[in-house]
Structure formats: C-alpha cells, structure tokens
Amino acid sequence: MFASRLLCVLACVVGIVCLTACDKNASTSTTTSPSSLPADATINESFSSALNVNGTFFYSFSMAQFGSVAITLTNITGSDLPDGLTLNVGIGRPTGTTCTPSLSLAASPGDTPQVTGDYGPGIFCVVISDSGLLTAPVKVDASVAHS
C-alpha cells in the first residue's frame, strides 16, 4: 500500500517536472515576430509606349521597401480598335531582355487599377503585351503606383 502511494506521488512529480521543462521549449516555439505591413503607394509613374500586333513592352521601377503596387492600364488609342479590346498586363522582374511576370491578366483600359499586390523591396517591371486581339499598332498609356 505504501509502495503504491509512493509510486503514484513519484509519477505525479515526474510528470509535472516534465511538463514544466518541456513547456519552456513549447512556449519559445510559438513565439512569432509581427509581420511588417505593406507601405502605402506614394509614388506614381505614368508611361506610354507603342504596342505592335503580337508585341510586348515593359517598364521597370524601383521599390525602396515592401509595399503596395497598383497598375492601371489607362488608355489605348489607335485605329480600328476591336470592341472589348483587352491587353495582357502583368508585374514581374526584369530578366535578360524581357520582363518575366509573376502575375498577369487580361485587362480593359479604365481608371481603376487592374493589377494590384504587395511587393518589394527591389526592382520590378510592368509588362504589357498584345493578347491576340490587336489588328494594328496602338498607343498604350499606363501607370504604376508604388512605395
């Protein structure tokens, strides 16, 4: 009887010691540092370029810190523009003689940014290309807002 009680007490003590000791490690593993919030876009760059049938062009910009990016395809001008004309608009990194997009989508011109995201710091590029709908060269106006 005495031995059973002693065994029970001993097991409890050992269990508590184990939980306390191991809990220190558990608490350190759950410690997380707060993630940084993206900086507001305070710089706006507007650019224009000619775009040929099946053509593409890109525009590079530099971000000093992690922040929001908003790309707006503002206008397309030219003759014989097809109805519902869209162009591929993307954001990526300059690579070789091109811009390799990490995100790209078909966009119609407008005042609302068509491509948005959080990027940086570093050098990035906006790439705009014919989505297969152009029948003649056009002039493209666009802008990129970034931090």
Place this chain on the structure above:
Amino acid sequence: MTAITRVRMLAVALAGLVAVGCGKSSTTTSPSTTTTGPSTEYFTGTLSPTTSSFYSFTVTNQGAVSVTLASETTAKVGPAVSSPIALGLGVPIGFGCSPSSSADVSPGLSAQLTNPSSAAGIYCVSVADPGTLSADVIFVVRIVHT
C-alpha cells in the same frame, strides 16, 4: 527485491525518460552556409547605328560583377570589327538601363567594366552606339556575377 527498491528503480527509469524526451528539443544544429561560385551569362544581339539595348541579371549574393565585350562582328560568321561600343553597367529603370558606370570599348579578353562589391539585386548591362557605327554589328557580352 523490496517494494521500495522497485520504486527507486522506476524513479531512475522515469528520470531517464524525462531526460531523453526533453533532450530532443535541446539538440540544436548550427545552420550550414552554402557558398556558390560565380555565374556567367551571355548577352548577345544585333546593334544598329543610333540604337541601344540592355540585358538584366540578378546578383544573388554580394560580390564582384565583371562585364566584357567579348566579340563584335558584322555577321555570325564574319570578320571581327573593332568599332567602339558604349558599354554600361547599372540598374533597369523605366524603358531602359540607367548605367552607373560606362565606357566606350572595343572587344577584348579582359573585363572592361567591373564592380568589386555589388549588393544582391537586379542589375543591367547596356550596349549602345556611341555614334561610330555605320552598319549593324553582332555583339557578345560576357557577364560574370555572384
């Protein structure tokens, strides 16, 4: 063997288990460092009179960057020419490459532009006609970076 002896033996065994179980989290390994050698990229193309072109590359670790105009010819298989070409090293900005260093160079075996300590990031090499080209030339630029 008495009951107390058995309890003592059990206590020792449990203590051992505690030490082993908690010891797993205390075993730490220092992170290994991986060093990589320099990378070589080739920027090739055709340069017409009054035009320019550029090529972007990524430096992954801080280190030296060297740029060499290695070849300049009038055709893929044709005579070498020595007309100077404006060679630049900088960063891509807007529609072009904004060089932080540049020189008018002829083809050679050793680097014409170097930066001994470039931070990690994206850089570009530009080639341009400095006003001396009278016809198209095919060029090869060798870029070595970390």
